[in-house]
Amino acid sequence: MLARTADNLYWLSRYVERADFLARIIEATQRLAAVPRASGKDETEWESALIASGAEEAFHANYDVADEPNVVRFLAFSEDNPSSIRNCIEYARTNARAVRTALTAEMWDAINSAWLDLQGFNGQGDAAHDREETSRFLEFAKATSLVFDGSAYRTMLRNDAYWFSRVGLYIERADNTARILDVKYHVLLPDTESIGGSLDYYQWTALLRSVSALTAYRWIYRESVQPWLVADLLILKQEMPRSLLACYDALVRFLDEIGQAYGQQGPGQRHARTVMRRLEHASIKDIFQSGLHEFLTEFVEDNRQLGDILAQQYLLT
Amino acid sequence: MQYFDEMTLPDGSIRDVYQRVAQWLSNSPAELLESRRSQAELLFRRIGITFAVYGDKDAAERLIPFDIIPRMISRAEWTKLEAGLIQRVKALNMFLADIYGDREILAAGKVPADLIYRNAYFRPEMSGRRVPHHIYVHIAGIDIVRVDGDKFYVLEDNARTPSGVSYMLENREVMIRLAPDLFADHRVAPVENYPDALLATLRSVAPRNINSEPTIALLTPGQFNSAYYEHSFLADKLGVELVEGRDLLVRDDTVYMRTTEGPRRVDVIYRRIDDDFLDPLAFRPDSVLGVPGLVSAYLAGNITLANAVGTGIADDKAIYTYVPDIIEFYLGEKPLLQNVPTWRCREADSLAYVQEHLSELVVKEVNGSGGYGMLVGPHATSEQISLFSKKLTADPENFIAQPTLALSTCPASFSHGVAPRHVDLRPFILSGSDGVRVVPGGLTRVALKEGSLVVNSSQGGGTKDTWIVEDNLIEMSPEQSQSRSFGAGQSQSQEQAFVGSHGQSQSQG
Numbered sequence: 001m002l003a004r005t006a007d008n009l010y011w012l013s014r015y016v017e018r019a020d021f022l023a024r025i026i027e028a029t030q031r032l033a034a035v036p037r038a039s040g041k042d043e044t045e046w047e048s049a050l051i052a053s054g055a056e057e058a059f060h061a062n063y064d065v066a067d068e069p070n071v072v073r074f075l076a077f078s079e080d081n082p083s084s085i086r087n088c089i090e091y092a093r094t095n096a097r098a099v100r101t102a103l104t105a106e107m108w109d110a111i112n113s114a115w116l117d118l119q120g121f122n123g124q125g126d127a128a129h130d131r132e133e134t135s136r137f138l139e140f141a142k143a144t145s146l147v148f149d150g151s152a153y154r155t156m157l158r159n160d161a162y163w164f165s166r167v168g169l170y171i172e173r174a175d176n177t178a179r180i181l182d183v184k185y186h187v188l189l190p191d192t193e194s195i196g197g198s199l200d201y202y203q204w205t206a207l208l209r210s211v212s213a214l215t216a217y218r219w220i221y222r223e224s225v226q227p228w229l230v231a232d233l234l235i236l237k238q239e240m241p242r243s244l245l246a247c248y249d250a251l252v253r254f255l256d257e258i259g260q261a262y263g264q265q266g267p268g269q270r271h272a273r274t275v276m277r278r279l280e281h282a283s284i285k286d287i288f289q290s291g292l293h294e295f296l297t298e299f300v301e302d303n304r305q306l307g308d309i310l311a312q313q314y315l316l317t
Numbered sequence: 318m319q320y321f322d323e324m325t326l327p328d329g330s331i332r333d334v335y336q337r338v339a340q341w342l343s344n345s346p347a348e349l350l351e352s353r354r355s356q357a358e359l360l361f362r363r364i365g366i367t368f369a370v371y372g373d374k375d376a377a378e379r380l381i382p383f384d385i386i387p388r389m390i391s392r393a394e395w396t397k398l399e400a401g402l403i404q405r406v407k408a409l410n411m412f413l414a415d416i417y418g419d420r421e422i423l424a425a426g427k428v429p430a431d432l433i434y435r436n437a438y439f440r441p442e443m444s445g446r447r448v449p450h451h452i453y454v455h456i457a458g459i460d461i462v463r464v465d466g467d468k469f470y471v472l473e474d475n476a477r478t479p480s481g482v483s484y485m486l487e488n489r490e491v492m493i494r495l496a497p498d499l500f501a502d503h504r505v506a507p508v509e510n511y512p513d514a515l516l517a518t519l520r521s522v523a524p525r526n527i528n529s530e531p532t533i534a535l536l537t538p539g540q541f542n543s544a545y546y547e548h549s550f551l552a553d554k555l556g557v558e559l560v561e562g563r564d565l566l567v568r569d570d571t572v573y574m575r576t577t578e579g580p581r582r583v584d585v586i587y588r589r590i591d592d593d594f595l596d597p598l599a600f601r602p603d604s605v606l607g608v609p610g611l612v613s614a615y616l617a618g619n620i621t622l623a624n625a626v627g628t629g630i631a632d633d634k635a636i637y638t639y640v641p642d643i644i645e646f647y648l649g650e651k652p653l654l655q656n657v658p659t660w661r662c663r664e665a666d667s668l669a670y671v672q673e674h675l676s677e678l679v680v681k682e683v684n685g686s687g688g689y690g691m692l693v694g695p696h697a698t699s700e701q702i703s704l705f706s707k708k709l710t711a712d713p714e715n716f717i718a719q720p721t722l723a724l725s726t727c728p729a730s731f732s733h734g735v736a737p738r739h740v741d742l743r744p745f746i747l748s749g750s751d752g753v754r755v756v757p758g759g760l761t762r763v764a765l766k767e768g769s770l771v772v773n774s775s776q777g778g779g780t781k782d783t784w785i786v787e788d789n790l791i792e793m794s795p796e797q798s799q800s801r802s803f804g805a806g807q808s809q810s811q812e813q814a815f816v817g818s819h820g821q822s823q824s825q826g
Contacts, residue, residue, distance in 0.1 A: 003575045004564050098540050100549040101559050116362065160577060262578050314577040 006164040007315040008099040013168035015092035019085045020145035021176040022075055023138040025049050028210035035202045046071040052183040055083055072134055085141045089118050102161045106151035114144040160261055163254040174247035174303050177234055180210055182296040204230050211242045232284040248276040268310045275302050321465045321725045322737050334389040341499045350730045353495045357383050360491050382779035384729045385495055388761040395757055395785045398469050401654030403753050406457045406746045409631045411647040413453035417443045427646050428639050438629025446616055448625045449524050450750035455623035457746040463725040470657050476632035478589050481760040482745050483547035488782040506757035506785040512554035514747055514754040521749035522621050523584045531584035533557045538590050538606045548589050567610030570617040585621045592626055634717050635683045662713040671718040675702045678718040695721050724770055729763055739764045741772050757785040
């Protein structure tokens, strides 16, 4: 297929996945900010949301105070933030339009309808203060990802077009999971346990909720929420669809498909397998011992590298 | 001015081909038509059939309004029209081969040489070159108008990159969904095989040195082009890659596209990009849309471009006036389709006449398109006329003039009811090494503004589905049988009336 088509499909999936992640981050932060806290303690939830979405620099160039209306406006509705939900859907649709011939009618309909509906959300001025409007918008963003992802899964031919779009999705998802873990890593570390109490508990559940994993956690561990198990779930549990291991399992599989179809394995396949092996052989105990933050930083870098390698190998030919 | 209405004759009777449409209209309450109109808009919006209007920032993606009343043409009328179209396109192809070859027609004095040599669309680099299979205009769109019940006139030839065929195809899909009964009541000639016909045509013109199945690509200027939707639509229907200039590269005069598996050779390019922008090395150096080296590969015979480079001289409005002579010169036949009478302002007598009658005439720039840069005399203010008059005096060669045509009208549906509006028709003619293909039908464009004669989508025009229907299936109910019939081919046996069921098998003449 055309290298540009593969590139557009890859980014289309990434943007749709990112829109979903941003919606979840905002929702989780809203809940977390509503938790009562000891007086005098700084409210840092919205700052964390900005860091997790990698938008803190762009935000502070535009706003002074990281409070709910400002952050919601910036992450959800803003046209100035290149990674706002609005812009993610906008870019996704631009990419989709560029590769219409590679999409099924259902996929096009999903993203084009979302783009048309997007015009109905204003989000400027007071709308960001309006939690109901925000909540409708976040539901809309999550539904868009579901419909798009579902259409792709149900209707696309299983060929390179499908594989490249899946690769985009899983690279984005792995990045998102690692980032949100990294932002909250301090509440997961044993030495903060002493602070303890209900606040941390809410932080952990909010974290799980932001990757829609709270129920999954209960099913897998059948015990109250423990920080190292949260990390275990999101990093090493194969059955958890947003875990780093699950993402790399999928990446290795889809890259293998591409390699087989093209009759050639390359640096991208090798890199994905290396990261995968490291995750397979890791234990959460070792990770905590050598530093969760360091582990996550390295992972985000490896994941970014995979994107670069694939671009060199396939997308920029 | 009295206009010929394609449905209702001056005495109030309904032309045969419109009998069922008239019934359908009288049986459909206004609200029903209105709701179908909004359904149609929703369908088009969701499918994403939009076009961009240059210079209109707020409407980067607009819909071309779709009118749900089909434009009806009988098979007998179509048969005559089709023969004329094929004749015309054949002659245009021979003309181009001659102009870039031996130039016999210039030697014979049938066409003034300076019209060619001083023409901005003439490509001297094509002189003496042979294009694959000697075909220049693979895809032609000929704009046709009617002024009465029996004649078709050619308004304009489009021999470069005619657009609109996607609307012909999508309008049909939408009509079948919105008016299934009306559709089932007619035997409408299908248009859905157009992509197959186009693909066969493109395959047939691959360079001769290709042994295997040719690789075809559709070259688009990109998604900000006004016709991008059509480009992606066609690439999809053809099953070929939709490429932009940056997706192609030329090595050793061979064209490749950049794929995830490395460069892949391309043999035929259906290009929807003007000559000027094709190749920055050959034409406009500032073009970022084109492919450096493409023209060199083309001249080396390693790639077919459809349409060929330099076809603009055949659809120039000044050359247009000579097309009847061109047909006679190459084919030795009388033209089957007439031109609209045209004054060439380059000729002194004509210029004098045109200057005196500006308020009655339509004056067009020879190289203009899209309805821009023209004067519609009867609708112009005296200032506009005097301004245009000066332009004419300054550069008469750049203009032609035509009488304000009494363009036919068809019924169109509005929220306030059904009203007649002016229409034209653009059929698409495909020329391959294995013959000429014409899909029965075309794009009917309708001037939705009351009284307007300009059908261009950029100026408030809309489209209609065009139905070529079998004559012998037009049912005549007793109270309608007094209506006069036009043209030949009326059903001989009225007992054999078609009752509109799907499964009925009936021999067709």
